[in-house]
Amino acid sequence: MVEGCGRYSIPFPEYNFYTVNITFLGVKREDYGHPFTCHAGVSAAYFMLKPPVPDFRACLIGGLLAFTGAAVFVTYIYKVFKIDIALWYRSAFHSTGTMEDGKLYDAYVLYPKPQRKSQSHNVDTLALKILPKVLEMQCGYKLFIFGRDEFPGQAVANVIDENIKLCRRLIIIIIPELLAFDLLKNMSEEQIAIYNALIQDGMKVILIELEKVKDYTAMPESIQYIKQKHGSICWSGNFTEQSLCAKTKFWKKVRYHMPPKRFPPSSSA
Template sequence: MYEQILHLGKDGFLMCHLNFPKSCVLDSVKWYKDCREIEGERFTSREKKLLVQNVSAEDGGNYACRARLMHMGKQYVVLNGITVNISSTLVVDCNITDTRDNTNRRCWTVNDTLVDTYYNESKRIREGFESCAAFQEHTSCTVNITFLEVRMEDYGLPFTCRAGVSAAYIMLELPAPDFRAYLVGGLGALALVAVSAVCVYNIFKIDIVLWYRSAFRSTGTIEDGKLYDAYVLYPKPQSESQSHDVDTLVLKILPEVLEQQCGYKLFIFGRDEFPGQAVANVIDENTKLCRRLMVIIDPAWGVSFGLLKNMPEEQIAVYNALIQDGMKVILIELGKIEDYTSMPESIQYIRQKHGAIQWSGDFTEQSQCIKTRFWKKVRYHMPPQRYPPSAVQLQKRAPSNCTAGPELGSRKKNCPFMHG
């Protein structure tokens, strides 16, 4: 009966100690556990070895290897019993074949010192018991060494199994780094950084773009044949009471902020055309000279009167230019519009494709601060600024104080001059 050890969670093997002279023929080795022949995908028999994959606690117990032996024309059945223990420690066997009359000591040493002596204090590494089997011409012995704990100082030491003048040694080496773990971790970290960057950009996209334009602003002009940065399209209400807010925004606040403070050039019908020109020609010619189309919608009358359905022909010409030239559109709502179904299809298309910016001011000088969220969104959708206004002009035209609006709180603060 031999004792052998399998290590939990690892692959190991059992050795059948059936050793006979060369004149004997040994074949048909079969393995048994608790008197039952071993079967299963985890077990593979190779000559005198039984390979065991992914050792579990249930693999411990009594084993036997059985074989046929032919000797001098006669057939025999030979059997070797093995007791298997499951261990979670590292055990290394040293198998020694020696002559029967050799009395040399068989042992493990490290740095020319017996292992038990070298590790006398910690007893982390110990030499096991020796087991031998005597045969007619030789002796087969096994002596093992058990590592209960491995420390950094153990790596690189030669642990030597000695039998007289013969010796064999093992040396512990640090495990190779698992590059797959580093790769997976690196890719995971990279993905996290990318997702975080995307989230941060989506949250602060407008501020980042405006800062970039301001920091790296070009002083040249754009050679695209355009004269204006935006054409302002605003519907004409049917009564004087409805026109005040729209006229204030279009004719006073927009020029004050976008033209005087930011240096943009706007074409506003009713302000910039020459007297006597045909309306359709004015709109058709000037929309082709603009880089953006800014559409103002007032929900107080836009839905009930059917925006653009009863409006002059110049507004329809603007939308024709939009379809032909593919201009980018800035849609501004003077109030929350819940339902767009009553709007013309062109407005519905613009709302779906470009979205809308909702006005958050109160038509006073406090609404002219370009640091509010509303004006940041408008400037974000406008083309990059290339011809900054005069600083003197800004100081004269910009309001001295402004309220930051709902997004920035209600406290008073100076309105800074920002371009681009």
């Protein structure tokens, strides 16, 4: 719909120029390219409407904002569900080959011997009962647990030296008790040699806190280094059957840091 809003005449010596203001109340797609007639006095003029030039700058800014928003969203989703995605991928696209790395065990379990009876019971329960029930029986991993798998009469140094080289991961259980840390410090030098070997050889370490450790400054430097490099996982179970489910948050974190299984169990991640 077109509406004339005003008409102006500009006199010149030989000609009169007329100016007419036109208001378009609505423009449809079919109006573009269609000739219109404008009458001014006894004269008539023709004109056509052309589609507006796209604002590429606005489109570019909008596209960049959409891309940035999508990237932030995907990054957030990956960060929140990274462990679940990794475990699902391992389960869905697992390799059917065998590991030719010369290793016999998936992880070596090392744990302290605290002097407090209650603490000692919890540590032993986690290391000798719960870890095997979940990682070995449910997830199919093979563990070497110091205090369970060595032969009687073997020297500690020989056990550590021979078996640490046959493992793909090292699981260390710690508790927030200075006595336990002092015990680690004062144990035979083979313990310190393990940490030095790990730092040099680059073996991945899974540090499990039986209780939340707020201050690592009282620990050996090797433990502090492992914490800084690999982080830690805080035990969140309560030594009941509920804690033995491999699909809980704690065990998912442990499984995420364990090596991928070539022949995973039939249960899903």
